[in-house]
Amino acid sequence: MKLVGNVEIKTIDKIKSGKVREMFSFEDKILIVTTDRISAFDFILPTLIPCKGAVLNKISIFWFDYLKDVIENHLIETDFEKFPKIFKKYKEILRERSVLVKKAKIYPIECVVRGYITGSGWEDYKKGGKIGNVDLPSGLKMCDKLPEPIFTPTTKAEVGHDLSITLQKAKRVFGSDVIQFLKDRSIELYLKASNYAYEKGIIIADTKFEFGASDDEVILVDEVLTPDSSRFWPLDEYEPGRQQVSFDKQYVRDYLLSTNWDRNSTPPKLPEEIILKTTQRYITAYEKLVGKKFDLK
Numbered sequence: 001m002k003l004v005g006n007v008e009i010k011t012i013d014k015i016k017s018g019k020v021r022e023m024f025s026f027e028d029k030i031l032i033v034t035t036d037r038i039s040a041f042d043f044i045l046p047t048l049i050p051c052k053g054a055v056l057n058k059i060s061i062f063w064f065d066y067l068k069d070v071i072e073n074h075l076i077e078t079d080f081e082k083f084p085k086i087f088k089k090y091k092e093i094l095r096e097r098s099v100l101v102k103k104a105k106i107y108p109i110e111c112v113v114r115g116y117i118t119g120s121g122w123e124d125y126k127k128g129g130k131i132g133n134v135d136l137p138s139g140l141k142m143c144d145k146l147p148e149p150i151f152t153p154t155t156k157a158e159v160g161h162d163l164s165i166t167l168q169k170a171k172r173v174f175g176s177d178v179i180q181f182l183k184d185r186s187i188e189l190y191l192k193a194s195n196y197a198y199e200k201g202i203i204i205a206d207t208k209f210e211f212g213a214s215d216d217e218v219i220l221v222d223e224v225l226t227p228d229s230s231r232f233w234p235l236d237e238y239e240p241g242r243q244q245v246s247f248d249k250q251y252v253r254d255y256l257l258s259t260n261w262d263r264n265s266t267p268p269k270l271p272e273e274i275i276l277k278t279t280q281r282y283i284t285a286y287e288k289l290v291g292k293k294f295d296l297k
Contacts, residue, residue, distance in 0.1 A: 019039040032098060047275060055286045059224075071220050103214065116146060119206070143241065252274065
């Protein structure tokens, strides 16, 4: 499968180039192309990860379909063979890694749901016994399961870190009814997905959702429950009180933390072993969740 970094499509306007995804405006739709780029610590790394874009795209498509009874989503077409003819000459780039979606007005908020205490949530808890403004029981260990999933939104930043925002402030900024709706749907999505994944041997420790408005309807957009937007832990290796083995990009973060990179300058290239093992982790997540062999075309 061809490695895909930057994507350019002649005669089609690129409207956004994110850390991983490229977006193009086409008629009343948006073409989203998921590249093989990988980011960490708010930097796009100089190394591409083979098959990553296709894996992320396929996992999102699976979840959009599985969760559509909870909330509608932005998907219009996921089969490249049914794309308009204008895209056919870009088959080597677009096949398996692109979708056509509805245009939507995006809510500038990351809807983070945490089912386990880890990452920045664990650091917050150690300081004050809470995550954001959510009080938690005392005595929790690293990576413990929380009594119930919690909603800890962040503002969406175009560059740099997303910033935590309290539920109360989010309601003041975006409106109480809107935030309550996003919170309720986010937790419902997380519960349905995490229960399914648990049966497949994967713990979804936390994740983030994004929503938009299309034709006066709130819909699920962007990516859903991928190894980039979530923490996936193998159930059979789970043990509270320590860092967990993962099927997500935490493996790359851990490698970078083991180097002398200062996280303020250009990131180093990843060694071949790290690249290979990262690809394997992403593919394993796909195969466990979707129940299909990943076809390396």
